[in-house]
Amino acid sequence: MAHPHDVSLTSALPAPGPALPPNARFELGPVIHPKVRVRRGVGIRLSDGTILSADITRPADRRGRAITEPLPTVISITPYNKTLLTRADPLIDAVTAAGPWVYRLVKPSAHGRAGGREMLRTLGGGLLESIRANRTLISRGYVHVSVDVRGTGTSTGRLQVMSEREQQDHLEVLAWVREQPWCNGDLAMTGISYLAITALLTAGHRPEGLKAVFAIVGSEDGTKDLILTGGMQSTFTPVWLAAVNGGKWLPSVPGLLKSGAALRYLRDRLASPLTRIPDVVGAILDDAHPEHFYNADAHARRPRLENIAAATWIQAGWHDVFAHSVPGLHNRLDLPAGAAQLVVEDSYHVGVGTGFGSPDHPQRLDELQCAFFDRWVKGIDNGIDEYGPVTVRQLGGDWVSRAGYPHPAARVRREFLSAQPSGAGAHAAADGSLHAEPDRHQRRIRLPRKRPQLASQTSSWINMGLTTALGRDWSIDDRGYEAAAVTFTGAPLAEDLVISGPLSLRLRVVTTGTDAFWAVTVCDVAPDGTSSVIARGALRSTRRAVDEAASRYVDGHLVAPEHPLTADSVLPVTPGVPHDLDIDTTATEAVLRAGHRLRVAVTRGSWPRYWATPAVARRLKEQSIVLDPRHPSALTYLATPAAAGAAEDLPA
Numbered sequence: 001m002a003h004p005h006d007v008s009l010t011s012a013l014p015a016p017g018p019a020l021p022p023n024a025r026f027e028l029g030p031v032i033h034p035k036v037r038v039r040r041g042v043g044i045r046l047s048d049g050t051i052l053s054a055d056i057t058r059p060a061d062r063r064g065r066a067i068t069e070p071l072p073t074v075i076s077i078t079p080y081n082k083t084l085l086t087r088a089d090p091l092i093d094a095v096t097a098a099g100p101w102v103y104r105l106v107k108p109s110a111h112g113r114a115g116g117r118e119m120l121r122t123l124g125g126g127l128l129e130s131i132r133a134n135r136t137l138i139s140r141g142y143v144h145v146s147v148d149v150r151g152t153g154t155s156t157g158r159l160q161v162m163s164e165r166e167q168q169d170h171l172e173v174l175a176w177v178r179e180q181p182w183c184n185g186d187l188a189m190t191g192i193s194y195l196a197i198t199a200l201l202t203a204g205h206r207p208e209g210l211k212a213v214f215a216i217v218g219s220e221d222g223t224k225d226l227i228l229t230g231g232m233q234s235t236f237t238p239v240w241l242a243a244v245n246g247g248k249w250l251p252s253v254p255g256l257l258k259s260g261a262a263l264r265y266l267r268d269r270l271a272s273p274l275t276r277i278p279d280v281v282g283a284i285l286d287d288a289h290p291e292h293f294y295n296a297d298a299h300a301r302r303p304r305l306e307n308i309a310a311a312t313w314i315q316a317g318w319h320d321v322f323a324h325s326v327p328g329l330h331n332r333l334d335l336p337a338g339a340a341q342l343v344v345e346d347s348y349h350v351g352v353g354t355g356f357g358s359p360d361h362p363q364r365l366d367e368l369q370c371a372f373f374d375r376w377v378k379g380i381d382n383g384i385d386e387y388g389p390v391t392v393r394q395l396g397g398d399w400v401s402r403a404g405y406p407h408p409a410a411r412v413r414r415e416f417l418s419a420q421p422s423g424a425g426a427h428a429a430a431d432g433s434l435h436a437e438p439d440r441h442q443r444r445i446r447l448p449r450k451r452p453q454l455a456s457q458t459s460s461w462i463n464m465g466l467t468t469a470l471g472r473d474w475s476i477d478d479r480g481y482e483a484a485a486v487t488f489t490g491a492p493l494a495e496d497l498v499i500s501g502p503l504s505l506r507l508r509v510v511t512t513g514t515d516a517f518w519a520v521t522v523c524d525v526a527p528d529g530t531s532s533v534i535a536r537g538a539l540r541s542t543r544r545a546v547d548e549a550a551s552r553y554v555d556g557h558l559v560a561p562e563h564p565l566t567a568d569s570v571l572p573v574t575p576g577v578p579h580d581l582d583i584d585t586t587a588t589e590a591v592l593r594a595g596h597r598l599r600v601a602v603t604r605g606s607w608p609r610y611w612a613t614p615a616v617a618r619r620l621k622e623q624s625i626v627l628d629p630r631h632p633s634a635l636t637y638l639a640t641p642a643a644a645g646a647a648e649d650l651p652a
Contacts, residue, residue, distance in 0.1 A: 019386040022399035023652040025363050026371035026382050031139040033059030037066035038086065038133075041154060041255020044147065044176050046169055051261040053154035053252070054173075055086050057133035057144040058182055070184035072377045073143040073177050074134070076191040077170055077198045079161075081153040081247040082146040083255070085132055092128045096135070099124040103358055113395065113476045113532060114319055114346045116469035118354040125353030126364035131192045131216065136366045137373065143182055147173055149198075151275060152244060154251040156264045159244065159275040162194075162201060162222075162301040170202040178209050185209050188310075188373050192216040193322075193349065197303065200329075203312065204304030212376040213308070214369045216315040217349055219322035220305060220329045223298035224565065226321050230583070231543030231565050232517055232616070233292070235608040236321065236462060238280045245274050287615040294565035305332035311339035311376035315365070317347035318395055318534075319461055323586040327405045327501070330390070338385030339376065342405060344392045344589070348465025360652045361399065362391065394498070395534050396524055397591035400649035406501030407589070409645040410638035412557045415490060415598065417507075417625070417633040419443040422489035424525060424597060428482045434490035434598060438632035444510070445486050446624045447604045454608075456481035457533040458521065462609040477530045478523060478601070485601040486625060489525060496642035497592045502552070502560040503535050503637040505583040505600060508628050512575050513621030516541040519606040520583050522635070524590055525597040537585030538610055544581045545569040557636050560584055578626045591642060600635050 037060040044052045058066040078085075102124035109117045129136060133144035150169055151159030160166050178185050187209045189199035196218030203213045219225045227237050248269065256262040283291040305328075314329045316322070330342035343362065347354055357364035363371070374380040390405045402408070415434035425431030429448040452458070455473040458481060460466070468475040505520050522535040543565050552560035561582040563569075573579065592598060604623050605612060612620060627633060 018388060018401035018403065018650040020383070020401065021650050021652050022362055022391045022401050023360055024387060026367070026384050028136070028367060028370050028374070029140055032141060033067060033139050034062050035060040035064050036133070036135065036138055037064060040083070040086065041252050041258045043259025043261055044173055046172050050150050050157035050169070051155065051259055051264060052147050052150060052169065052173065053082070053255050053259060053261070054145055054147045055082050057138060059138045059141060059143070066182070068182070070182060071141050071143050072186040072188065073145055073183045074137060074188045074190055074373065075174065075177060076144070076146045076189070076195050077149060077173065078146065078191065078195050079149040079152040079159065079244050080194070081250060082148050083153060083252040084247070084250070086146065089132065092132055095123050096129050099126070099357070108355065111476055114348060114351060114354070114465065114468065115475035118347070119351045119465055119468055121354045122351050125356035126366035127353040129366035130190070130369045131195070134366050134369060136370045140370060142373065145177055151268065151272070152248045154255045154265070156261050156268050158268060158272045159248070161276070162197065163297065164300050167201050167205065170198060171205055171207050174202065174207045174210065186211055186377050188212040188214070188377050190214040190216070190369060192352070193218070197222060200303035200305065200308070203308040203310045206307060206309050210310045212311045212373050214313045214315070214372055216352055217317060217320045217322055218314070218325070218329065220325040220332065221302045222322070223294060223301065225324040228292070228294065228565060229324070229610065230538035230563070231292070231540035232538060232610045233283060233613055234462070235611045241276050241280060245277065284613045285615055287619070293567040305329065306334050308333060308335070311335065311372070313341045313372050314343070315352060316342070316344045317349065317352060318344060318588055319346070319348045319457070319465065321349050321461065321464065326587045330405065337389040337403070341372070341388050342390045343388070346393045346395055348460065348468065351465045392589050395588060395590035396532070396593065399652040402648050402650065405589070406587070406638050407498055407640055407645050408648050409640040410498070410500045411640060412555050412559065413637055413639050414557070415635045417488045417600065417627060417635070419445060419627050424489045424529070425482070425487040427479050428485055428487040428601070430486040432486060432488040434488050434600065434635065438629045438634070439627050440629055442629070443627045444624045445627065446622065447486055447602065448484055449604070450484045452481045452484040452603050452606055458536065458606050458609045461536065476532050478521065478533050479529065479531050482531060482601050485603045488600045490598040492527070492595050492597055493592055495594050497639055498589070498642050498645050499534065499592065499637055499639045500589045501638035502587045503585045503635060504559050504561055505537065505585065505635050507581045507583065507602070507633045508578055508626040508631040509541065509581060509623065510576065510578045510626050511541065511573060511621060511623045513619050514573050514575065515616065515619040516573065516623045517605060517610065517612060517620060518581060518583060518623070519603045519610060520585060521601045522585060523599040523601065524592050525599045527595045531599060534590040535585040535588045537583045538606070539563065539581055539583045541573045541579065541581065542570050544579065545571050546582055554638065558582055559636055559638060575621070578628070578631070580631060
């Protein structure tokens with residue numbers, strides 16, 4: 001039976017099948033400008049008097065003289081102190097030159113999943129080149145402008161994280177660039193993380209001249225993806241704010257003097273020496289603090305993706321801190337297939353582009369960026385609009401291209417949580433199973449109070465993949481983490497199965513406190529017991545309200561619940577009285593091979609990914625899962641037998 005809010009999970013516009021494989025190569029044309037000319041610390045005065053600092057990198061001839069011809073311009077807007085990145089140019093030059101040697105010296109991991117080797121192999125895939133003033137672009141006739149966000153780096157003002165004022169800044173920067181004699185009026189934007197989000201935010205305003213965006217691991221809603229996942233605070237927020245606040249005290253002194261902003265810079269920094277840190281302290285002390293809820297500021301920081309007219313490339317990772325934004329970042333774009341590209345890797349936040357450029361992977365990331373801009377900014381018919389439009393590296397599988405995401409052959413499946421032992425979870429605090437039907441009798445399973453161990457894929461997720469180099473427990477085997485979990489494991493699969501799309505876990509629970517927190521991982525369990533995370537989710541019991549209209553249903557089944565997380569949507573929790581939760585997880589595309597098992601693991605916390613502030617922790621007591629046939633707990637997901645879905649995919 002269809003639900004009133006059943007919606008399609010694939011792109012709004014119909015797309016033809018893929019014409020090119022994932023490892024297609026696109027011609028970039030010859031290098032026509034052998035050198036670059038950098039002008040640092042250029043001041044851009046905004047309408048409110050704030051002065052933003054810009055570094056301008058222009059192509060130059062063999063004698064280092066800047067090309068005077070007006071050229072298309074690529075813009076990056078950053079809170080991470082552009083001076084630090086531009087001063088790292090010699091190091092990036094060396095890494096780029098050594099790229100082929102990286103692949104020769106560091107072979108892929110034998111297990112085929114993102115791990116320490118893959119993090120090193122990122123150095124060969126063109127990521128560093130594509131997030132700076134990309135020499136591949138500039139040598140072929142582009143100017144690059146990098147700008148410090150207000151209140152950061154060498155810019156004056158006070159940091160206002162993606163606020164409406166900051167978004168107005170972006171528009172004024174683009175208008176300023178278009179007026180410069182070295183710009184021909186055609187613009188593109190690019191960047192990683194915050195820079196990708198600023199590009200998407202700006203594109204949502206449809207500024208004049210903006211023709212293309214290349215967004216690397218961005219987000220459609222950073223608050224729900226990372227800052228306040230499931231209503232619980234993240235340790236990322238105070239660490240990130242501390243880093244940005246530290247970087248704003250390291251300006252380019254020559255730049256300040258050149259722009260005449262030195263006194264204004266000093267005044268603004270002294271007026272707000274630790275921007276937003278009081279909010280962090282307030283959230284620690286007060287559970288009713290605005291930072292514990294989704295509010296108007298959070299909504300204003302969400303890009304207007306449906307309004308974007310510029311061609312947009314979305315580069316994402318299944319283990320990225322913003323993985324929850326897949327597939328929303330792509331599916332909300334109202335663009336023709338060739339102008340809306342989605343590439344999703346088996347990678348973490350800083351491991352983008354691993355393997356790119358090698359024969360069975362996509363082209364180097366900096367070259368893809370150049371080819372995409374050549375097509376949509378310069379109008380060069382290089383064939384990249386025939387790529388994808390969806391190109392994914394399947395977890396446990398290979399690269400494939402297809403017309404949409406999730407997999408068009410995927411259908412709804414439900415696995416019910418059971419107290420019957422699976423025999424595969426002896427390492428866990430409690431071993432349950434997954435079945436096609438719920439148990440006949442009610443059972444309660446108490447979650448242990450012990451904290452999951454630090455060595456886990458979840459820890460690597462929040463530190464952006466950096467700890468994957470420490471071994472299997474940090475990258476591909478989560479059994480150590482599951483020692484503090486209640487696990488539910490299915491029977492060995494009879495055939496290969498592709499899970500594609502978001503997953504939803506319905507839990508019937510009870511607690512002795514006035515709130516509770518539930519962290520979930522969904523794993524692919526190999527015959528040798530290795531448990532690899534393919535999706536993650538979390539939810540506070542008081543934040544369990546579901547926005548029916550914004551949630552996604554398929555064939556009447558809830559596959560992607562949307563939680564408002566607002567102050568007025570809080571639902572009370574009565575100690576001892578069971579209640580139901582619908583926990584959304586990150587989307588995935590994973591191939592579970594024959595003989596593998598599907599597993600759900602539930603814990604009451606997951607530090608350092610989720611942080612129960614002291615104000616919240618006081619409300620958390622004993623927590624139990626209630627397995628009740630009248631209120632069954634079940635995992636709902638989209639899947640297709642691999643053999644049945646192969647016709648839709650074009651492999652590398």
